[in-house]
Amino acid sequence: MKVSQQLLALSCLTLLGWTAPVGAIDGAGIRSFTVESEPSGAEVVTIKGHQGTTPLTLDERDIYPNSYPPEKTDQYGMVTLRKSGCREMNIRPSDSDIANGLSLELDCGQTASAGSNDARSGNTARSVPEAEKAESNSRESDAVASRKLEQLRFLQELLDEGLITAEEEATIRKRILEQP
Numbered sequence: 001m002k003v004s005q006q007l008l009a010l011s012c013l014t015l016l017g018w019t020a021p022v023g024a025i026d027g028a029g030i031r032s033f034t035v036e037s038e039p040s041g042a043e044v045v046t047i048k049g050h051q052g053t054t055p056l057t058l059d060e061r062d063i064y065p066n067s068y069p070p071e072k073t074d075q076y077g078m079v080t081l082r083k084s085g086c087r088e089m090n091i092r093p094s095d096s097d098i099a100n101g102l103s104l105e106l107d108c109g110q111t112a113s114a115g116s117n118d119a120r121s122g123n124t125a126r127s128v129p130e131a132e133k134a135e136s137n138s139r140e141s142d143a144v145a146s147r148k149l150e151q152l153r154f155l156q157e158l159l160d161e162g163l164i165t166a167e168e169e170a171t172i173r174k175r176i177l178e179q180p
Contacts, residue, residue: 032059033093034101035079042083042106047075054081060098064147073180077143081106095143144180151176 035044037054044051046062063077079102081089086108093102152173159169 030059030061031098032057033098034058034103035081036101036103037081037083038103038105039083039086039108042081042086042089045080045082047072047078063093076180083108095146148176148179 034057035054040054042054044054044056044058046058047065047068048062051058051062058079063079065076068076077092079091079093081091081104083106086106089104089106091097091102091104155164155169155172155176158164159166164172
């Protein structure tokens with residue numbers, strides 16, 4: 001089996017909900033990005049759980065996994081930073097944040113208990129004007145639409161290559177289109 005066919009088959013299995021070893025998907029177009037904070041040493045949590053402390057490198061699958069439990073839907077695409085003595089910060093990185101990395105300043109002027117946010121709430125610890133929130137929501141919608149389009153194109157390639165059946169394609173297509 002050619003390398004490109006192996007990658008297609010591996011991606012198909014991932015779309016079907018089977019998990020592949022991380023090393024197997026390297027080079028498959030998944031971008032890595034850095035997360036830095038001031039002060040450094042903040043705990044970084046994603047939908048996959050504790051990732052380490054800043055500064056560190058994540059990849060897109062750490063925040064946008066192909067499959068996850070339904071009860072974690074609110075954490076999809078969220079990065080949470082926690083540091084003792086600082087407010088918890090929750091952020092949904094945009095496409096440009098992923099391309100350029102995240103460099104975040106934590107609010108350590110108040111204790112974490114005074115203004116801590118729940119990671120599932122989707123609220124950020126920083127004050128964001130309404131226009132910026134609307135723009136951020138628009139970018140998130142664009143990113144979701146772009147991701148779905150990429151998945152559907154890839155799915156069509158798998159079908160065209162004969163790596164999946166029409167029935168499998170229909171099942172996966174429905175799942176992609178139903179994702180939030």
